[in-house]
Structures are given as C-alpha cells and as structure tokens.
Amino acid sequence: MAHDDDTGHAVPEELLRLRASIDNLDAAVIHLLAERFKLTREVGRLKAGRDLPPSDPVRETRQIDRMRAFAAEAGLEPAFAEKFLAFVIAEVIRHHKAIADSQAAER
Amino acid sequence: MAHDDDTGHAVPEELLRLRASIDNLDAAVIHLLAERFKLTREVGRLKAGRDLPPSDPVRETRQIDRMRAFAAEAGLEPAFAEKFLAFVIAEVIRHHKAIADSQAAER
Numbered sequence: 001m002a003h004d005d006d007t008g009h010a011v012p013e014e015l016l017r018l019r020a021s022i023d024n025l026d027a028a029v030i031h032l033l034a035e036r037f038k039l040t041r042e043v044g045r046l047k048a049g050r051d052l053p054p055s056d057p058v059r060e061t062r063q064i065d066r067m068r069a070f071a072a073e074a075g076l077e078p079a080f081a082e083k084f085l086a087f088v089i090a091e092v093i094r095h096h097k098a099i100a101d102s103q104a105a106e107r
Numbered sequence: 108m109a110h111d112d113d114t115g116h117a118v119p120e121e122l123l124r125l126r127a128s129i130d131n132l133d134a135a136v137i138h139l140l141a142e143r144f145k146l147t148r149e150v151g152r153l154k155a156g157r158d159l160p161p162s163d164p165v166r167e168t169r170q171i172d173r174m175r176a177f178a179a180e181a182g183l184e185p186a187f188a189e190k191f192l193a194f195v196i197a198e199v200i201r202h203h204k205a206i207a208d209s210q211a212a213e214r
Contacts, residue, residue: 015153018146019166023173025143029136030174030188034181036132039125046122059126066130067137074141080198081137087194091187 033088040092044099054096060089140195147199151206161203167196 047054064082071081154161171189178188 012153012157015150015159018150018153022143022146022150023170025139025146026170026174026192027177029139029143030177030183030191031181032132032136032139033188033191034178034183036129036136037183037187039129039132043122043125043129046119046125050119052122063130063133067133070134070137071141074138076137076141076144080144081140083198084137084140084194085133087191091190 036088037092037095041095041099044092044096045103047096048100048103054093054100055089063089143195144199144202148202148206151199151203152210154203155207155210161207162196162200170196 044054046052064085067081067085068078070076071078151161153159170192174188174192175185177183178185
C-alpha cells in the first residue's frame with residue numbers, strides 16, 4: 001500500500017517508515033544540540049569574564065580527532081563529522097563573540 | 108584549582124567540567140547522525156530504484172517547520188535549527204544523487 005504526498009505522487013510505505021525514524025532521530029539531535037548550546041553559552045560567559053579568547057585551536061583539533069574516530073567506528077564519513085563539528089563551532093564562536101562584545105559594552 | 112592547556116594557559120575547572128559535558132553530547136549527536144545517514148542511504152536506494160526524485164520540497168518544508176518548533180521549545184534559535192537541517196539535507200541529497208548515478212550506470 002502507498003499514500004499520496006501533496007503533489008499526488010505515491011509515497012511507498014517503506015519510505016514513510018524510514019521517514020518516521022529519521023524524524024525521531026532529528027528530534028533527538030535538535031534537543032541535544034539545544035543542551036549543547038546552553039553549555040557553550042556558559043563557556044562563552046566564563047571566557048568573556050576572564051578575557052579568554054573565544055576560540056581554542058588546541059581544543060578544536062582534539063574535538064575533530066575525536067569526532068572523526070567516532071564517525072569511523074559508527075559507519076559515518078569522518079569528513080562529514082569534521083564538517084559538522086566545524087559548522088557547530090562556527091555558530092558557537094559567533095555566540096562567544098556576541099557575549100564578549102556585550103560584556104565589554106557593559107564595562 | 109585550574110589545569111594548564113597545551114599552550115600553557117590556565118584552564119578553569121568550570122571550563123573543563125563544561126567541556127566534558129559538551130564532549131558527551133557531541134558523542135551522542137554523532138552516533139545519532141550515523142544512524143540517520145544509514146536510514147537516508149536506504150531512502151536513497153529506494154528512491155533510485157523507483158526513479159523518485161532525490162529531493163522532496165514538500166517533505167523538506169514540513170521538516171523545517173518541525174525542527175524550528177522543537178528548537179523554539181528547547182531554547183535553541185529556530186534559525187540555527189533550520190540552518191542545521193539544510194546542512195544535513197544537502198549532504199543527504201549529495202548521497203542520493205551518487206546512489207542514483209551508480210544505479211543508472213549499472214543499467
């Protein structure tokens with residue numbers, strides 16, 4: 001049996017089943033990322049309060065190696081894991097700079 | 108008490124504690140993304156086998172709305188959730204096209 005999507009194409013049952021699982025994983029990931037950004041906001045405040053630089057290349061290199069190793073073990077392309085981490089860290093550094101700027105403005 | 112990092116800067120205990128939790132969340136996220144890409148590879152094979160297009164704008168619009176709503180509830184910027192989904196979907200479509208091309212080449 002198959003359902004129609006909004007464009008009138010038949011969507012196979014199997015595709016609907018896979019999409020439901022993808023949606024569950026996406027919900028989990030987005031909630032974990034929400035927690036992650038709560039922690040990095042704390043990091044940002046801590047760094048700004050002590051005038052530590054927003055980025056930390058030594059820490060980032062370690063994170064990249066770790067994520068690539070997990071990816072390889074889990075059957076994900078290490079290059080994608082690295083791109084993903086770069087994507088998240090770019091957002092974090094954007095937040096850290098904003099926190100540092102607003103703390104500097106309050107001084 | 109504080110530890111030194113590789114560059115000789117003192118790293119506050121609090122920062123080490125936050126980083127340990129960030130690392131745990133990153134491990135969880137990368138493993139969930141590995142499962143997500145297993146499912147989308149199945150989707151790619153299924154779509155290629157039935158000559159369904161690699162991308163599905165109606166489905167994507169629904170996914171974006173859902174991720175933005177989760178983000179807003181969870182205290183994450185909805186714009187970031189949307190960017191994140193776009194980042195993941197771009198990778199998925201790259202995979203789908205590769206699968207479709209290799210199946211077409213086998214015919």
